[in-house]
Amino acid sequence: MACTSAPSEDESDASSVMSTSTRFPASEATSATSHDWEMRSASPAPSVYSMTSSLRAASYRHEYGRGINNYSEVYRLPADDEEFERLDHQHIIFIEVMGKYPPPLPQILADDTPGEPKTCLDLGCGSGSWILDVSRDFPHCNTVAVDLVPMQALNMPPNLRSEVDDINLGLQHFYGDFNVAHARLVSSGIRDYEGLVDQMSQCLRLGGLLDLTEFDFRVYSVDKKPILTEGVSWFADWMNLCNHAVHRNGGEPDAANQLHRWVSRNSSFEDVVYREFWFQTAPWRSGADAATVRQNRISQVFRDDILAFLRSGRPLLLGSGLAEHVVDEVEENARRELMEARTRTYIRVENVYALKRRD
């Protein structure tokens, strides 16, 4: 189910292949951006604003039956209660498969430097499940969560601050402030992911930890190749439409496949570690041995996450110009395919962590 390895030639090739779709109306990818620099408070001033209910309401708009952030034209997945619940469940599966934290994190956040509290930054925090864990597991640390919408947690730990900001606009106000900089599954809202890697390197203190996790908006076959042609799997067709839609909005859906290269060639980092995790999309394995039973059990929970993600994709796909009957057809067939658990497919999640050089 989960494995750790360097990407093979074949696997890195996945990123360079673009699927084509006959379902989209003809039009060029846009580089639609969020707000310009001028519209944001001047860095290095922190971008935080205090959260009144009217400000909270102003953070959202409704599209295609879902609550969407009102700030970025790039990120078009929902940011409503249903999506946050999905992210919370997904977080639990990630912990089971990937472990709670990358191995160096507990040592890096240890309470061992009198007079200098440790600090952790989570970019694109969503529901905040990851940064809430860090804030509670390391109560001596100061933690900061950034997203396009305010964090909704009812019980915010006193050491956690939530900021609303578009990280595409740069992170200058955070330079040199953090022992850990983390981002997970944000690529669909990022215009220049390699630039983000560089920005995050500058936010880190010397010896600090970078931790990035992404998936590539592809579905993989049982031989671990991305399914790029239509007609093999409805779920793969649906995901390829999402990949295309994210591109059109100006995001970087394939960033996962490039993380290792981008971090390795950034001279700020050393001790770069690459890990990949294969998530079975439905309980399609046969066998009664303990490993098979475990994989099928995890995949059942993961399938629920995917079924919710099919619903989350509607504003992204419909907002990209796809006709509703097309979205309905692909979504419904993908749902049926996953429930029948006959198509043997995977989602590939890639993780890179590295330390900021001390020299």
Ligand SMILES: C[S@@+](CC[C@H](N)C(=O)[O-])C[C@H]1O[C@@H](n2cnc3c(N)ncnc32)[C@H](O)[C@@H]1O
């Ligand atoms: C799929 S969710 C993942 C949330 C969380 N990192 C997790 O793993 O559960 C992506 C989150 O990134 C945020 N995001 C995407 N692009 C962003 C941007 N440019 N600036 C700030 N947040 C962004 C979205 O608002 C959303 O909450």
